[in-house]
Amino acid sequence: MAAGMADFQAGECSLMDSDERYRRLFRTALTIRLVEERIIELYPSDRIQSPVHLSIGQEAVAVGVCDALKPDDLVFATYRSHGFYIAKGGSLPKMFAELYGRVGGVSKGKAGSMHLSAPEVGLMGSSAVVASSIPHAVGAALSFKRRGSSRVAVAVFGDGATEEGVYHESLNFAALMKVPVLFLCEDNGLAVHSFKNARQSYNLLEHARTFGIECRRVDEGWDMLAIRQATLDALAVVRAGRPFVLEIATGRYKEHVGVGDDFHFGYRSAADIDAWKARDPLLLDEQLVAELKPEIDREIAAAAAFAENSPFPGRDELLTDII
Amino acid sequence: MNVSSKERPSTQTRVLSYAGALLETMDAALADHPNAFIMGQGVDDFKGIFGSTTGLAQKYGVERVFDVPLMEEGMTGVAIGAALVGDYPITTHIRADFSFLAMNQIVNLASKYSYMFGGIMSCPMLIRLVVGRSWGQGAQHSQSPQATFAHYPGLTVVMPSTSQAILDMYPQIIARHPGPVVSIEHRLLYNLDFSVSAGTPSKPIPLTSYVAREGNDVTVVATSVMVLEALRAAQYVAEKAGIEAEVIDLNSISHPDWELVIGSIRKTGRLVIADTSWLEYGVAGEVCRQVMLRDPSMLRQAPAMLGMAAAPCPTAKSLEDIYYPSQHETVEAILTQVRGSGHGIELPVERSMTEGYKRFRGPF
Numbered sequence: 110m111a112a113g114m115a116d117f118q119a120g121e122c123s124l125m126d127s128d129e130r131y132r133r134l135f136r137t138a139l140t141i142r143l144v145e146e147r148i149i150e151l152y153p154s155d156r157i158q159s160p161v162h163l164s165i166g167q168e169a170v171a172v173g174v175c176d177a178l179k180p181d182d183l184v185f186a187t188y189r190s191h192g193f194y195i196a197k198g199g200s201l202p203k204m205f206a207e208l209y210g211r212v213g214g215v216s217k218g219k220a221g222s223m224h225l226s227a228p229e230v231g232l233m234g235s236s237a238v239v240a241s242s243i244p245h246a247v248g249a250a251l252s253f254k255r256r257g258s259s260r261v262a263v264a265v266f267g268d269g270a271t272e273e274g275v276y277h278e279s280l281n282f283a284a285l286m287k288v289p290v291l292f293l294c295e296d297n298g299l300a301v302h303s304f305k306n307a308r309q310s311y312n313l314l315e316h317a318r319t320f321g322i323e324c325r326r327v328d329e330g331w332d333m334l335a336i337r338q339a340t341l342d343a344l345a346v347v348r349a350g351r352p353f354v355l356e357i358a359t360g361r362y363k364e365h366v367g368v369g370d371d372f373h374f375g376y377r378s379a380a381d382i383d384a385w386k387a388r389d390p391l392l393l394d395e396q397l398v399a400e401l402k403p404e405i406d407r408e409i410a411a412a413a414a415f416a417e418n419s420p421f422p423g424r425d426e427l428l429t430d431i432i
Numbered sequence: 433m434n435v436s437s438k439e440r441p442s443t444q445t446r447v448l449s450y451a452g453a454l455l456e457t458m459d460a461a462l463a464d465h466p467n468a469f470i471m472g473q474g475v476d477d478f479k480g481i482f483g484s485t486t487g488l489a490q491k492y493g494v495e496r497v498f499d500v501p502l503m504e505e506g507m508t509g510v511a512i513g514a515a516l517v518g519d520y521p522i523t524t525h526i527r528a529d530f531s532f533l534a535m536n537q538i539v540n541l542a543s544k545y546s547y548m549f550g551g552i553m554s555c556p557m558l559i560r561l562v563v564g565r566s567w568g569q570g571a572q573h574s575q576s577p578q579a580t581f582a583h584y585p586g587l588t589v590v591m592p593s594t595s596q597a598i599l600d601m602y603p604q605i606i607a608r609h610p611g612p613v614v615s616i617e618h619r620l621l622y623n624l625d626f627s628v629s630a631g632t633p634s635k636p637i638p639l640t641s642y643v644a645r646e647g648n649d650v651t652v653v654a655t656s657v658m659v660l661e662a663l664r665a666a667q668y669v670a671e672k673a674g675i676e677a678e679v680i681d682l683n684s685i686s687h688p689d690w691e692l693v694i695g696s697i698r699k700t701g702r703l704v705i706a707d708t709s710w711l712e713y714g715v716a717g718e719v720c721r722q723v724m725l726r727d728p729s730m731l732r733q734a735p736a737m738l739g740m741a742a743a744p745c746p747t748a749k750s751l752e753d754i755y756y757p758s759q760h761e762t763v764e765a766i767l768t769q770v771r772g773s774g775h776g777i778e779l780p781v782e783r784s785m786t787e788g789y790k791r792f793r794g795p796f
Contacts, residue, residue, distance in 0.1 A: 248513025
C-alpha cells in the first residue's frame with residue numbers, strides 16, 4: 110500500500126468509487142515503473158553496484174495483490190521485488206539508499222536490490238535463491254493459525270520456482286496443516302531465458318488440486334483491478350484457514366537481470382511482449398500518467414537525494430549483526 | 433565425570449542420561465516459552481527421537497509437538513518463517529546426514545537473515561542433529577557435520593558431550609540466543625548416564641569451551657563423544673604413567689574459547705586433537721590455524737590428530753572398528769606426545785569403542 114493510503118481497509122465494502130480505487134492502484138503501479146525507469150537511467154553511473162531484477166511489465170501483480178491485503182498481512186518475496194516493496198508500502202528513500210549501498214538503506218546497504226524488505230509494513234526478507242522463501246510464508250501462516258490470528262502470509266514466486274522440490278513440500282504441508290497462506294505465482298513464462306514448455310511437464314493448477322488446494326489462474330495480468338478482486342476472493346478462502354494457489358500471467362519486459370532489453374539476443378522476440386504492452390494501462394492511459402507523474406518524480410528525486418547524502422557503511426559495519 | 437566450570441558451585445549431584453537431559457530441556461522449553469514448538473520426523477511417536485521428546489506431544493498438544501512429512505528443506509523453511517514472526521522453533525533430524533537436505537535453508541537463509549537484512553530481522557531457532565555411530569550405520573547415517581556448519585558465519589554450532597552440557601546450554605540458547613543454533617548430538621551418548629549438578633547455575637554458562645580435566649603434560653582438545661574418549665584415555669595414562677592430560681571440551685564449534693585452548697597449549701607445549709569427523713578441512717585444521725596465527729613455537733612438536741579415516745564410513749564391523757579412532761589409539765597419541773614413540777607403556781586392549789560403551793555402566 111503506498112504512502113498516504115494506510116487508512117484504507119482492504120476487504121471492506123469500500124465507500125470509494127471504482128474510479129478512485131483505479132487511480133490509487135494506478136498511482137502505485139506508476140510509482141514502481143518510474144522508480145525502475147530511474148534505476149535504468151542511474152545504472153550506468155554505477156551508483157547502484159549490484160544486480161537489479163526489474164519488474165517493469167509485472168507491476169499490476171504486486172499492486173493488485175498488495176492492495177487486497179491488510180497492512181499486517183505478510184509478503185515473502187523474491188529477488189525481483191521492487192514492485193512488492195513499493196506496493197506493500199516500503200519507504201522510497203530507504204529503498205534508494207539500500208540500492209546505493211548506503212547506511213540509510215533498509216538494511217544499511219547489506220541487502221541491496223535482491224534482499225529488499227520492509228517488515229514494518231509486512232514485506233519480509235526477499236531471497237535470491239529461487240523458491241527458498243516459499244516455506245517461510247507457510248511457517249508464518251502456521252504461527253498465525255496457532256495464535257488464532259486472522260493474519261495471512263503470502264508466498265510470492267515465479268513459475269520457475271514451482272519446479273523446485275520445496276514448492277511441493279510447502280504445498281503438501283500447508284494443505285495438511287490447513288494454514289492461512291496464499292501461494293502467489295507470477296507466471297512470466299521465463300526462468301532466466303528458458304521457456305516454461307521446456308521446464309514443466311505439469312499444469313500448475315492441476316498439480317495444486319492434487320493436494321486438495323483451491324486455485325485459480327488470472328490471464329489478465331495487466332488488469333490491476335481484476336488481480337485485486339481475484340486476490341480478495343482467494344483471501345476469503347485463506348482467511349477461512351485453507352491455502353490457495355493464485356497464478357497470474359504476466360510479462361517481463363526487460364532482461365532477467367540488468368536494465369536492458371534482451372530481444373536482440375534472439376531467444377525471444379519483441380512480439381512476445383508487444384501483446385502485453387498493448388494492454389498495459391501505464392502505457393495506454395497517458396492522461397493519467399501525465400497527471401500523476403510530476404508528483405511521483407518529485408518523490409523519486411527526493412529519495413535519490415536522500416540516498417546520495419547517506420554515508421557508505423564503514424568498517425564498523427563489516428562484522429555487525431552476524432549472529 | 434567432572435565437567436565443573438568455575439561458574440557452578442559443586443554442591444549436590446544427581447544422575448541423568450544424555451537423553452534424559454534432552455527430554456528435560458525440551459520439556460522446559462515448552463513449559464517456559466509459550467512460543468516454542470518442536471517439529472521433526474517422529475517427534476511425536478513412541479520412540480520420540482531416542483527418548484528426547486517422548487510424551488511431549490501428549491503433554492503440550494499436537495500444535496506444539498508435531499510430526500512432519502519428509503521435507504527437510506520445507507520444514508527448516510517453515511521454522512524460519514515461524515521464527516520471523518516471533519515463534520521459537522526446535523527442529524530435529526534423527527540423523528545429521530538428513531540435515532544436508534535442509535542445507536539451502538540453513539546456509540542460504542537462516543545463517544544470513546540477521547546480517548543480510550542489516551539486523552532488522554532474525555530467526556532464532558534450534559536445529560538438533562543426531563550423529564549415528566556403530567552397528568553398521570554406514571556412509572549416510574554416520575556423518576558429523578560440525579565443520580560444515582561452523583564454516584558459515586551466522587550459525588552457532590555446539591556439540592554437547594554430556595548431560596550437563598545440555599542442561600547448561602539448551603535453556604539459554606532457547607531463552608536468549610538471537611540466531612539459529614545447530615546442535616550436533618551424538619547417538620552413542622544418548623543412553624549414557626552422567627553426574628550432573630542438582631542445582632541450576634548461578635549465572636549463564638558461556639556457550640563456549642571449558643576444561644573438562646586439568647593437567648600439565650599435554651593438551652587434548654576434543655569434541656562430543658571424543659571428549660569422553662579423551663577423559664578415559666587421560667585416566668589411563670595417569671594411572672599407568674603418571675601423565676596428567678588436560679582435556680578441553682571444545683563444546684562450541686563455531687565460537688570456541690580460543691584463549692582457553694591456547695593458554696593450555698602454551699602451558700603443556702603438546703597437543704592432541706580428537707574430533708568426531710574427518711580431519712581434512714575440519715576442527716583439527718582450525719585448532720592448528722589458531723595456534724599458527726598466534727605462536728607456532730608454543731608447540732614442542734607436531735600435534736597428534738584423531739578423527740575418522742578419510743573415507744566414507746564403511747558398514748562392515750571389521751572396517752568400522754578401524755575407521756574410528758579407538759581408545760587404544762587415543763592413549764597411544766597422548767603417550768607419544770609426552771614420552772615419544774618409544775614410550776614402552778602398555779596400551780589398553782580395547783579397540784572397539786562401542787564395545788566398551790556397551791559394557792560401561794556409568795555414570796561418567
